[in-house]
Amino acid sequence: MPRILTVGVAQLGPIARTENRQHVVSRLLALMEGAAHMGSDLVVYPEAALTAFFGHWLVADEDELDSYFEHAMPNPAVQPLFEAARRLHIGFHLGYAELTVENGDKRRFNTSILVGRDGAIVGKYRKIHLPGYAEPHPEAPFQNLEKRYFDVGNLGWPVWEAFGGRVGMMVCNDRRWPEAYRVMGLQGVELILLGYNTPTHDPSMPQTDGLGNFHNHLVMQAGAYQNGTWVVAAAKAGLEEGVEMIGQSCIIAPSGELVAQCSTLGDEVQVARCDLDLCTSYKENIFNFARHRRCEHYGLIVERTGAGPVLGR
């Protein structure tokens, strides 16, 4: 029985900092309806899909900062998404800012969840690679204050049995780091879901202006191919609160080929039939970790470079 999953990548255009959750959720519902109309079993939303990407500016007031976070998931504002998932029998991936209390302390994470076709939460991931800095850079045209607003994710990169395959998640900057794919690849992942908010300009590396879209697809196509997995990536795109962000949301096959891509900078859904069994030939042949990956010989290189522990030992 072929394991074919029809997946919708749901790109969002800008969300204004004054846009309320109800209006954003209505946009997400329209995308979910569209994806369901095209036969999707699963729809993938971006990182920070409920609010403007507030990491791009300084929020000095703690109450205002907390207003960008979800204090529970689900909650009344997003409940219509969970109900629609049940009604349409479609699962979804959602990125959002998570505020929780652990051992009496407020913790803040850049989080994503995977929700099944029955509307129940299957799994949660908290972003590990937080780009940017904790103190504002006044000279920059916009900020990236993720190190100020979020704690480093503390859930690792789990892989869940879901939707007939092995599904994992990462968030935005994680996609630039091969370890993120490999930790899930070592768990047999077949479908990686992610969202991103990526400015076209990186103030720290102006020489990469014009390369944003290339680097975006480069890292995900490589990660997909080198780990024999599908990758579905949804952008928050367009000019959001003065920051121009890339689009090009896409669905990438285990071959590394782009099989679907958004072509606007607004709310747009594209769908592809993802045959999860296409992963198997890559995992059993060219990227057969057990047969070809010789971790025991990596140590010398690691010791010479002083790099961290080698995965898989």
Ligand code: ING
């Ligand atoms: N954003 C960006 C990303 O990794 C960035 C940070 C911007 C990196 C521009 C490189 C260039 O796509 C988030 N939210 O991680």
